[in-house]
Amino acid sequence: MSKPRPSAPRSSVRREVKRSINQYGVFPVTVSRVEKLTDSFVRVSLTGRSLLHAAAPISDGTGQVYDAYIKLLIPPAGASGPTMIELDTSWRSRWLAAPESERGYMRTYTVSNSRLVPSVGLDETPLLGMLPAAEADLEPLERELPEGQQPEIDVDFVLHTDSEGKSGPGSAWAEQTRVGQQISLLAPLRGSTLWASYNPGEARSLLLVGDETAAPAILSILRSLPTEATGAVFLEVPGAEDALDRLPEVRRAAQRVPGVRLNVLDRSDQQARGQQLAASLRQVCGVETLEEIAPREEAAPGEIVWHLAENPVDTYVLLAGESSVVKTLRRICVNEAGLPKESISFMGYWKAGQAEG
Missing domain, CATH: 3.40.50.80 (Nucleotide-binding domain of ferredoxin-NADP reductase (FNR) module)
Structure with a gap:
């Protein structure tokens, strides 16, 4: 099940904030794996070169994600591709004003893990949108990565139905999605901190x-x-x-x-x-x-x-x-x-x- 966390992106107090928490983008990704973990849990893996611009450790593929979350943009029925949002200071009000049948759904999910995988050539789409709007504001991708590698993340879904036997949009999408399908997500840009709520401080x-x-x-x-x-x-x-x-x-x-x-x-x-x-x-x-x-x-x-x-x-x-x-x-x-x-x-x-x- 998705997690309806507060809509304003939050950063964990564990991490040093290098830039404004409002630095985020729309990342197109491709479904690379679908795995049924148990009767109620399914894992969907998502990859794309766009994730090279996401906050570490997503972009570095280290797996040290500590309760990090992203906002998955689940497309409406009949959509031919990943959801596009023109990001600016008023995008959220425009999004909410549009009917769900046109805009689709936004749901919050945990990034269960991250890693680097070989590029597959299916996901060369650049960032669909970002705040700030200027590409020059992206942190340079000057770091050592194995050639031909790109990030992959895991998102785990709880399969469930309501009292009438109907699945929510996130659960329904996870049940029917297939390898090769494209979707987009909101996540902080590289140089920003991951959105997360885990904050143990100095607790022993x-x-x-x-x-x-x-x-x-x-x-x-x-x-x-x-x-x-x-x-x-x-x-x-x-x-x-x-x-x-x-x-x-x-x-x-x-x-x-x-x-x-x-x-x-x-x-x-x-x-x-x-x-x-x-x-x-x-x-x-x-x-x-x-x-x-x-x-x-x-x-x-x-x-x-x-x-x-x-x-x-x-x-x-x-x-x-x-x-x-x-x-x-x-x-x-x-x-x-x-x-x-x-x-x-x-x-x-x-x-x-x-x-x-």
Whole structure:
């Protein structure tokens, strides 16, 4: 599922900002691989020489993406090519004013990984648009790359339907896309920082908790952590068939950081979303509040459930997923476990009953 993060691009406090955070472009890319990871997860790999102009580590292909995200421009039905946006200071209002049947959809997704791959000759299209508008403002591509190589990124999608059995535009696109199909995305330009929300500050321990919609972001963090990191990860997935910890790449990532315990919890039909996460969070925090006297928090319509930690020192907590679940988990951390509010990042990616991706 896509992550409806705040529309204004954000930079992580972890990284040095070399230029304005408004430096971004429209990148045409080609689908290079489609891989069904589990029953509910599919990975789409995207490549293009345009990504050489994207912020590192996308353009360098290092894979150290730390919860980086891009905005995927899903074309409307019948479109013959990738979406084009004429970027200027008023592009967003023009975009929103056009009907979805004409402009398509914009959804936010995690960049799960990045690497360099051989150029395939299918994606010589330059940047479709950028802010600033002058190509001279692009950072020169003066760096050593193997000849004939270009960046490739992975974007992981959660396949899902609403109560009527309909898929959102992002999920539907991921299910039907094929190798060779072109699409475009918004991302920061080289010389800018990646858009990301992960900001552990000087914290010595990590506690990362989320449902399946947060799995791509949290696993990208796990993959990028230094080997000496400590803490715990709790992910709740739809069922036993979605046991992400059985995937070889996830096992390798977890083994590389032995001080961080990875726990993947499968949700049965009888359990409410987030129930296992709440129980696990109470256990790891050493609290025993009974569920019947600690009711589930509900996110109000229009409520933005989103806040980034402010200079965490001891333990950095990241809570992400469905908004009501995130509110409940935050209450456990603050009211029951007594964790400092400034150490907690909480991000409601979506609300139950409202289609997002």
